[in-house]
Amino acid sequence: MDINEHGHVIEVTDLRRVYGSGFEAVRGITFSVDRGEIFALLGTNGAGKTSTVELLEGLARPAGGRVRVLGHDPHAERTAVRPRAGVMLQEGGFPSELTVAETARMWAGCVSRARPEKEALALVGLGRRADVRVKQLSGGERRRLDLALALLGEPEVLFLDEPTTGLDAEGRRDTWELVRALRDAGTTVLLTTHYLEEAEQLADRLAILHEGRIAATGTPAEVTAGQPSRISFRLPVGYFLGDLPPLGELGVCGHEVDGDVVRLRTRELQRTATGLLVWAEGARVELRGLDVRSASLEEAFLGIAREQGVAA
Numbered sequence: 001m002d003i004n005e006h007g008h009v010i011e012v013t014d015l016r017r018v019y020g021s022g023f024e025a026v027r028g029i030t031f032s033v034d035r036g037e038i039f040a041l042l043g044t045n046g047a048g049k050t051s052t053v054e055l056l057e058g059l060a061r062p063a064g065g066r067v068r069v070l071g072h073d074p075h076a077e078r079t080a081v082r083p084r085a086g087v088m089l090q091e092g093g094f095p096s097e098l099t100v101a102e103t104a105r106m107w108a109g110c111v112s113r114a115r116p117e118k119e120a121l122a123l124v125g126l127g128r129r130a131d132v133r134v135k136q137l138s139g140g141e142r143r144r145l146d147l148a149l150a151l152l153g154e155p156e157v158l159f160l161d162e163p164t165t166g167l168d169a170e171g172r173r174d175t176w177e178l179v180r181a182l183r184d185a186g187t188t189v190l191l192t193t194h195y196l197e198e199a200e201q202l203a204d205r206l207a208i209l210h211e212g213r214i215a216a217t218g219t220p221a222e223v224t225a226g227q228p229s230r231i232s233f234r235l236p237v238g239y240f241l242g243d244l245p246p247l248g249e250l251g252v253c254g255h256e257v258d259g260d261v262v263r264l265r266t267r268e269l270q271r272t273a274t275g276l277l278v279w280a281e282g283a284r285v286e287l288r289g290l291d292v293r294s295a296s297l298e299e300a301f302l303g304i305a306r307e308q309g310v311a312a
């Protein structure tokens with residue numbers, strides 16, 4: 001059987017990983033990813049993202065629990081999974097004297113039914129860099145080459161460990177577009193990232209890992225639901241916090257004042273923002289530096305790190 005009885009391409013149940021030193025890096029995590037879904041693993045440094053992805057890639061055996069990729073144990077049944085999976089590790093490590101095209105050709109030799117190298121390089125925007133030596137590539141271009149190699153076998157499932165680290169804003173957006181196009185064509189994608197915006201933009205569902213456990217999971221909207229929005233501004237000269245309408249009446253659920261900067265938290269963004277603006281208009285003052293932000297993944301992430309006593 002190809003995919004498990006629930007139709008999940010990736011299924012992880014109570015997964016554990018213990019290193020030789022006895023350190024438990026992954027402490028019983030459970031999640032699944034469906035065909036054609038992008039799933040992001042987020043987390044603080046050392047949360048266990050890479051340790052988890054390596055188990056999914058079959059590079060190590062779990063200390064406990066179960067992992068299935070395309071219905072197979074990726075470690076014990078490596079030969080059944082590997083040809084159908086594309087892997088982009090955090091550190092590629094290619095021979096630096098080879099050119100981009102030579103590297104892709106060498107890699108294609110290890111892949112059954114590889115797509116043409118030119119096509120893979122064009123997908124990641126390296127088509128014109130084919131004759132450049134790997135050592136002459138920028139950090140971002142190496143990252144793209146990593147991705148091209150992961151795509152050579154036209155994988156059904158793609159593991160991307162921090163795929164856009166080192167890319168500039170344009171490169172990051174190009175990669176997002178490519179990953180979305182692959183997803184739309186039916187590829188299942190599991191990625192780790194440090195960029196919350198990346199997860200917000202790309203992920204259909206995500207999990208935030210903290211100290212080897214899942215601290216929050218769901219769609220980006222589900223994970224951010226319940227987080228407060230933020231409003232900040234500078235108090236007009238000569239004004240004090242007490243001159244504003246009572247904060248409770250504005251729907252504010254928390255506030256702090258730093259010099260003349262006021263930061264408010266609210267779960268009723270429209271009511272709070274309207275109340276403030278109506279007050280400012282009536283008092284004929286300007287709220288300098290006014291910044292209004294709806295609840296974001298960043299808020300959820302920082303909240304988890306704070307609650308669990310981590311400096312984020």
Ligand SMILES: Nc1ncnc2c1ncn2[C@@H]1O[C@H](COP(=O)(O)OP(=O)(O)OP(=O)(O)O)[C@@H](O)[C@H]1O
Pocket residue numbers: 019020021023025043044045046047048049050051052
């Ligand atoms: N080979 C190893 N031996 C012992 N401990 C390890 C080993 N590799 C990782 N660890 C520890 O396991 C924990 C999880 O590491 P991991 O690399 O999975 O985290 P991560 O979430 O990917 O972190 P980052 O965001 O910094 O890449 C860390 O505390 C790390 O120090």
